[in-house]
Each structure stands twice: as C-alpha cells, then as structure tokens.
Amino acid sequence: MRVLITGASGRFGTYMAAALRDDYDLVLASRTPPPEELRGLPWVQGDLNVFEDCRRAVHGVQAIMHLGAVPEPSDHPDVRRSYAERGLPQRPFDATMHTNIMGTYYLLMAAVEEGVETVVMTGSNCAFGHGYRISTRPFPIRYLPLDEEHPSDVEDSYSYTKLAGEELLASFTRAYGLRTYVTRPGGICPPERLQSMAENARPATAWSDWLFSYVASEDLADLQRVILEKAADLPAHDVYIANAPDSTLLEPTMDVIARFRPDLVPLAKGISGHGALLSTAKAQRVLGWQPTRSWRQYLR
DSSP: OEEEEETTTSTTHHHHHHHHTTTSEEEEEESSOOOGGGTTSOEEEOOTTOHHHHHHHHTTOSEEEEOOOOOSOTTOHHHHHHHHHTTOOOOOTTHHHIIIIIIHHHHHHHHHHHTOOEEEEEOOGGGGSOSSOOSSSOOOOOSBSBOTTSOOOOOSHHHHHHHHHHHHHHHHHHHHOOEEEEEEESEEEOHHHHHHHHHTOOOOOSOOTTTTOEEEHHHHHHHHHHHHHHGGGSOSEEEEEEOOSBOSOSSOHHHHHHHHOGGGGGGBOSOOTTBOSBOOHHHHHHHOOOOOOOGGGGOO
8 A cells, every 4th residue: 555644754754654664655745855764765845735736745645644734823922922032933823724724625635636545644632722722711621531522622723723624534534435534642752752751750830731641653653553554444534532641740640630720630530640631542442552652661
C-alpha cells in the first residue's frame, strides 16, 4: 500500500514514517524538506493551501496520514504576544483557519478524486476546548477522565479547527464513502522531551487547564498505524483519544485534584495512582492499542 504522510517535515513526521516505512510504500509531503533521516523517501514539496499541490501529493496513493497543520491559534492574543516578546515573526492572524480547515478540505477533495481509501488525521485533545481559553470562563468539566463523548467548549481558532476537522472528515465519509479517522493526542513528546520532563519534574503548584496530558511520539505513531491496518473492520469514521497511561504530575492525580480543584473530586471516577485525565479506554477496547511509554522511565 502506498501511503502519503502530510506535514512530514514536522517533529511527529519522523516517528510516523518510522512506524510505517518497513511495510509500506511511503510518500512524504511538506513545504520544507523532511529531516535527514527521511531524505531517502519520495518527497512532494507543496502547501496544503494550494489544491494543485494536494493533487500532486495524493497521486497514486491509497491512504493518507494527515499530520500537516498549524499547531496553535495564530490569532490568539497570548500566542501573538509571546511571538512579539521573543522577536519572532508572526504568522498571519488567519493562518490556522486557512491551513487547518481549507488545507484539510483541499486534501480530502484531492483524495476523493484520486480514489484514496483511508485518511487518518492527527487531531488534538484541544478539540475539547480545555486549552487556549480566551475568556475568563473556565472549561466546563462534566466528568473525569474526559472521553470521546465529553462535550466540547472551544473558544480559540486552533481548538475549533481540530473539532471542525473531525466533522469535516465525517462529512466526506457520509458523502463519498471515504474511511476517515482522527486521533486526539495530548502534547506529543519525543524521547528527549520525556527525558526533559523527568529532569525538570517538580511538585504541582497550581491546576492546569491542559489537564497534565501528554503522549509519547512512538505511542501515537503506533496508534495511527493500528487504525490504518484495522480500518476495514472499524466504523467508517471514528475518533480516538491518544494519551499516555499517566499524567505529567509527580503526585498522585487525585491528590492534585483534591488540593487545587476540590470541586472536581465528585466528578472524578476510576482514577488511581498517576492515572491520566484523558481516557484511552476506547482505543484500548476497539483497537487493542496500549500506550506503554512514560516520562517516568527517565526518573532517577
């Protein structure tokens, strides 16, 4: 099977390619050259925002791993302020909406034209809306850990594009029969970041709207490969949370909830030890996927 990986020059692209390259015929697509370890693979230079580039990228492929995206809300006041303070060039304020919505739409339209069978998209747990809050209104948690059925409450453009992207893929499944799947990863962490987390781990001093979530790059790549391989036996469209088996906290998770968010204690069920606040029960039950990597393996 010939598989296209979009966003191949991004940090996760290397891990996705590594999980597939021994058994699949890969094609890479990105605006900038892929990292050195992927240079031997076919590469299509292009931009998701250009339909003809998407057409060139999908030519001859049967499946797509769609990793390409703007990874933050380019119009968010805090994001723009951070770039300005560091003297970094700003993306256009509408870059996130253009790339993550229209870029995905162009890719899907090209996929339909080419007769692609399956698309697996790397989404985000931001589809819940718990991160990148803009208003002072807190994210309304109904229960913990969050699962795929928990209501969303997005405020920012990035979270919106990730939530809307799920429905965009679902619409192509309904209309054209394209098999489409989305993962909702926490912060995607390569091994060096897991090691840094361990070296810099400190007791919690406050509650985090990000829910102390993360997933190892290799575990996420394994999940997306499993989805691709089991697609014929899955619902034609589905969404799966991707998270590590634990949290980023040194302390037991319930201890931190009780200390900083006692109002959430009655809403938290089945959380023991360092248990995560995003549930991967669905992916484990449906796909047999089990996240195995943790930053704790680097603790001294």
